[in-house]
Amino acid sequence: MPPTGNLQAVQGLSPRDLRRLMRSGEWREPTAGLAPGFAQANLVVVPREAAYDFLLFCQRNPKPCPLIDVTDPGSAEPAYAAPGADLRTDLPKYRVYRHGKLEEEVTEITRHWRPDFVAFLLGCSFTFEGAMQRAGLPVRHIEDGRNASMYVTSLACRPAGALHGPVVVSMRPVPREGVPRAVLVTGRYPRAHGAPLHVGDPGAIGIRDLAHPDFGDPPRIEPGEVPMFWACGVTPQAVARTARVDLMITHAPGHMFVTDLLDEDFAAG
Amino acid sequence: MPPTGNLQAVQGLSPRDLRRLMRSGEWREPTAGLAPGFAQANLVVVPREAAYDFLLFCQRNPKPCPLIDVTDPGSAEPAYAAPGADLRTDLPKYRVYRHGKLEEEVTEITRHWRPDFVAFLLGCSFTFEGAMQRAGLPVRHIEDGRNASMYVTSLACRPAGALHGPVVVSMRPVPREGVPRAVLVTGRYPRAHGAPLHVGDPGAIGIRDLAHPDFGDPPRIEPGEVPMFWACGVTPQAVARTARVDLMITHAPGHMFVTDLLDEDFAAG
Numbered sequence: 001m002p003p004t005g006n007l008q009a010v011q012g013l014s015p016r017d018l019r020r021l022m023r024s025g026e027w028r029e030p031t032a033g034l035a036p037g038f039a040q041a042n043l044v045v046v047p048r049e050a051a052y053d054f055l056l057f058c059q060r061n062p063k064p065c066p067l068i069d070v071t072d073p074g075s076a077e078p079a080y081a082a083p084g085a086d087l088r089t090d091l092p093k094y095r096v097y098r099h100g101k102l103e104e105e106v107t108e109i110t111r112h113w114r115p116d117f118v119a120f121l122l123g124c125s126f127t128f129e130g131a132m133q134r135a136g137l138p139v140r141h142i143e144d145g146r147n148a149s150m151y152v153t154s155l156a157c158r159p160a161g162a163l164h165g166p167v168v169v170s171m172r173p174v175p176r177e178g179v180p181r182a183v184l185v186t187g188r189y190p191r192a193h194g195a196p197l198h199v200g201d202p203g204a205i206g207i208r209d210l211a212h213p214d215f216g217d218p219p220r221i222e223p224g225e226v227p228m229f230w231a232c233g234v235t236p237q238a239v240a241r242t243a244r245v246d247l248m249i250t251h252a253p254g255h256m257f258v259t260d261l262l263d264e265d266f267a268a269g
Numbered sequence: 270m271p272p273t274g275n276l277q278a279v280q281g282l283s284p285r286d287l288r289r290l291m292r293s294g295e296w297r298e299p300t301a302g303l304a305p306g307f308a309q310a311n312l313v314v315v316p317r318e319a320a321y322d323f324l325l326f327c328q329r330n331p332k333p334c335p336l337i338d339v340t341d342p343g344s345a346e347p348a349y350a351a352p353g354a355d356l357r358t359d360l361p362k363y364r365v366y367r368h369g370k371l372e373e374e375v376t377e378i379t380r381h382w383r384p385d386f387v388a389f390l391l392g393c394s395f396t397f398e399g400a401m402q403r404a405g406l407p408v409r410h411i412e413d414g415r416n417a418s419m420y421v422t423s424l425a426c427r428p429a430g431a432l433h434g435p436v437v438v439s440m441r442p443v444p445r446e447g448v449p450r451a452v453l454v455t456g457r458y459p460r461a462h463g464a465p466l467h468v469g470d471p472g473a474i475g476i477r478d479l480a481h482p483d484f485g486d487p488p489r490i491e492p493g494e495v496p497m498f499w500a501c502g503v504t505p506q507a508v509a510r511t512a513r514v515d516l517m518i519t520h521a522p523g524h525m526f527v528t529d530l531l532d533e534d535f536a537a538g
Contacts, residue, residue: 052324056324058328070325072430161341268457
């Protein structure tokens with residue numbers, strides 16, 4: 001899903017100003033390319049009674065679910081990632097899952113919000129894609145103005161309480177000679193999925209056909225390129241489906257939360 | 270607290286065999302130097318009703334509390350870090366805190382164990398000390414057969430629910446010219462406290478007198494050496510005191526849990 005809003009008009013805006021535009025409904029488009037240098041994040045909201053399992057799930061599955069911030073129950077303010085922000089309104093688009101099914105897409109969740117809700121922010125691949133580009137590596141889906149290709153794998157997440165499900169990966173094709181560099185560059189960002197989970201044969205992780213991704217757009221792979229697979233922040237949405245989670249609210253794919261943190265805050269060290 | 274047991278007799282034993290000796294009560298000594306290459310861990314046990322706060326506390330304070338494994342409620346088996354092990358018996362010595370006060374030191378906690386207990390394992394400085402030694406950096410307290418010097422700082426942990434308290438640091442003096450290397454080498458292990466929190470002036474983090482540590486042994490600092498301070502796994506014990514936690518069981522300082530994981534499993538990437 002490429003950005004369809006007027007990117008030029010918002011270039012140079014701070015994360016805070018961007019969030020203000022989203023809060024007022026003036027920006028409902030994907031967030032790729034906004035506020036370069038600042039980290040964006042996946043959102044997951046669950047009731048407090050399910051929050052322990054989800055917190056533990058993130059701890060046990062840090063590659064797909066690198067936890068950046070967790071709100072206090074009932075608070076929609078991510079006090080670490082963006083003090084003063086409101087997670088009910090400051091993303092351009094949300095998804096509401098009930099009983100494991102996608103129920104609706106909405107542009108704010110004020111009327112859904114409950115005093116027992118806990119919000120989780122997870123690191124996002126935009127962080128390491130920027131690092132790949134700075135290292136001279138191609139990021140094909142950005143070049144093509146498309147969304148990354150994402151696949152449900154045969155790899156199981158480590159379960160936590162009631163939560164279980166497959167690891168979802170995003171795929172980026174990289175020229176054969178760039179593979180080691182792509183591993184090193186992305187490995188610097190463990191709080192944004194880090195190094196890839198798998199390099200090469202898609203069948204080895206249960207992916208039958210690269211041309212038919214489960215989320216996002218089909219890829220374009222050139223001769224001499226190797227498919228590389230990174231753990232993906234869409235994994236909680238696959239878990240919501242598999243484990244038939246009662247209620248989970250997430251960002252809509254590509255419509256992330258723009259934090260005040262720097263991409264470099266997601267690096268190791 | 271230097272090892273007083275017969276280290277020669279247990280050199281070369283696997284983590285599993287070492288845990289068996291601890292389970293049978295044949296090894297009640299500190300674990301420094303045991304099973305080189307394998308990672309050791311701090312232990313924290315709390316009831317399930319307090320476990321969400323502690324889990325969140327670790328997420329919010331990953332430098333002092335790098336979470337390695339969390340058991341399911343009632344289970345004493347760390348299924349990730351050491352399948353088949355029993356955290357009630359497989360450490361040489363434990364501390365029991367009630368209402369924020371150290372109540373007793375015991376060599377097993379079978380009779381304390383409750384079906385609602387959750388156990389947490391946190392990465393340990395032994396991992397990065399080994400890396401410092403391999404990099405040719407001195408680790409003074411090991412050279413001297415003593416325990417590291419640990420200090421309560423004026424830095425506050427990020428609170429989580431009922432939990433709050435100061436960051437505890439361990440100090441190692443490093444020759445001035447070795448400081449950058451010590452930062453880089455330890456920064457490779459974010460799941461074992463990672464890079465130091467502070468380098469130089471102890472007063473800047475509220476430490477009045479290096480000669481009087483709050484835990485461990487007084488240091489020996491040579492001319493030309495700079496004190497370097499790393500976040501420390503004793504922090505939860507300071508939090509238990511400050512927040513007057515109802516019940517927390519931990520390892521006794523220096524008497525760690527020997528995992529089946531490699532030190533390198535605690536590196537980034």
